[in-house]
Amino acid sequence: MDGVIDELMQRASQGGDTDALRRLIAELVSKGRADEIIKVIRYFSAAFPDKSSQVMEILQFLEPSLPPEVVKAAKAIVESVQKGDKPRPKPPPLRPGPRRRRVVNVPMSPRGIALLVGLVLLAIAAGLYLSRSDRREASGWPNCDCENKEYRIVGGPYLRQCQAAQANLRARTDGCGNDLNCIRSKLRITARPDRTLQYGELFCDSVTHGPRAWPLRDGPFDPPG
Numbered sequence: 001m002d003g004v005i006d007e008l009m010q011r012a013s014q015g016g017d018t019d020a021l022r023r024l025i026a027e028l029v030s031k032g033r034a035d036e037i038i039k040v041i042r043y044f045s046a047a048f049p050d051k052s053s054q055v056m057e058i059l060q061f062l063e064p065s066l067p068p069e070v071v072k073a074a075k076a077i078v079e080s081v082q083k084g085d086k087p088r089p090k091p092p093p094l095r096p097g098p099r100r101r102r103v104v105n106v107p108m109s110p111r112g113i114a115l116l117v118g119l120v121l122l123a124i125a126a127g128l129y130l131s132r133s134d135r136r137e138a139s140g141w142p143n144c145d146c147e148n149k150e151y152r153i154v155g156g157p158y159l160r161q162c163q164a165a166q167a168n169l170r171a172r173t174d175g176c177g178n179d180l181n182c183i184r185s186k187l188r189i190t191a192r193p194d195r196t197l198q199y200g201e202l203f204c205d206s207v208t209h210g211p212r213a214w215p216l217r218d219g220p221f222d223p224p225g
Helices: 003-015 018-030 034-047 048-066 066-082 110-139 157-170 180-189
Strands: 197-199
Touching: 003 018, 003 034, 018 034, 018 048, 034 048, 034 066, 048 066, 157 180
Parallel strands: none
Antiparallel strands: none
């Protein structure tokens, strides 16, 4: 808040001080707050209609420094009071309005715009890659279902044990993707007649795996669907 404007508003609204009104209008103009002058004139004219002539003289004196639309609106208010039109009910004492924040437009060069667009596209591409990576980790095989929040054994050592077994399986089957025949071949998995695993060189950990883990010792020959 501006202390000078606050003091002038108080003097003008409580005592009908036209000198304070003149100084208040000039101060609002100097502070870039000319749009508040109409509110001041409306209040003063309603509160002190007998001083409308003095208000008009103040407007005429300050007219060169005021925006034309402000002068026109303020004079119309004063003239309405001078003609004897029914004044508005006396408003509450004036209070300074909130200051408007200036919005600064920072110009950007074509190079800066191109850089910004590039960063946005890079962020989108990274998000899509991570999303695909998450889906692959969740559904790709081998998978020991270590991150299953409902069934996994709670505790850091058990989780790390599960993840270590899964990492060994994926290292052995690197390059297979989701080709089950390739995975079975690299792990040397064979099946019994009932389609359970008969033999293999590597499996998920028998204690710390999740319910959808594959391959498991003595588990199904095919991963869960």
